[in-house]
Amino acid sequence: GAGVSQSPRYKVAKRGQDVALRCDPISGHVSLFWYQQALGQGPEFLTYFQNEAQLDKSGLPSDRFFAERPEGSVSTLKIQRTQQEDSAVYLCAAGTLDTDTQYFGPGTRLTVL
Amino acid sequence: SQQGEEDPQALSIQEGENATMNCSYKTSINNLQWYRQNSGRGLVHLILIRSNEREKHSGRLRVTLDTSKKSSSLLITASRAADTASYFCATTLGGSNYKLTFGKGTLLTVNP
Numbered sequence: 456g457a458g459v460s461q462s463p464r465y466k467v468a469k470r471g472q473d474v475a476l477r478c479d480p481i482s483g484h485v486s487l488f489w490y491q492q493a494l495g496q497g498p499e500f501l502t503y504f505q506n507e508a509q510l511d512k513s514g515l516p517s518d519r520f521f522a523e524r525p526e527g528s529v530s531t532l533k534i535q536r537t538q539q540e541d542s543a544v545y546l547c548a549a550g551t552l553d554t555d556t557q558y559f560g561p562g563t564r565l566t567v568l
Numbered sequence: 569s570q571q572g573e574e575d576p577q578a579l580s581i582q583e584g585e586n587a588t589m590n591c592s593y594k595t596s597i598n599n600l601q602w603y604r605q606n607s608g609r610g611l612v613h614l615i616l617i618r619s620n621e622r623e624k625h626s627g628r629l630r631v632t633l634d635t636s637k638k639s640s641s642l643l644i645t646a647s648r649a650a651d652t653a654s655y656f657c658a659t660t661l662g663g664s665n666y667k668l669t670f671g672k673g674t675l676l677t678v679n680p
Binding site for chain 1: 669
């Protein structure tokens, strides 16, 4: 595709529910990143994939957060037993190995009630 | 934790004026990038400047980098209403050429 797409764009969850957020990166972009952006803040790094390998998950805030990219293309960020502090915009970005530029999707706004 | 800090937090100008935003960071970097985020949208890459560069231009954008002061500035000349957005600086740190560390951003409003 022409750009990074994410779905759903908006998600409302009740506290304790599990959610799954999807990212479709740019075709051929081997690098995939997830960021969390709280209201009024800049994005914060969560995790990084190179193809299907998760090379860095140091930014995941707790073991309730899990990300996968099984075939090296589409990625899913799963949050188990959501809490109110998980409310944020979750951004996915794609990149290539020969540039530091990242191409961002529109994000998924998660609201936990 | 956030590495960069933009200044000012908010800036309001008239169309046609120039806008200058600053970014300070704490540790040594590989490069520094500026991104724009319109309300409700993802981030759009504007420009990248490497640690061994001092100035870079792209259209109406001019970026400077002073590694001795650990600071960067983004100048937008002849601003337009469509430039209204939040602007973020992001760095990749020494030893990591992929992980972007963002500041809190500057909210720029360009009034028609």
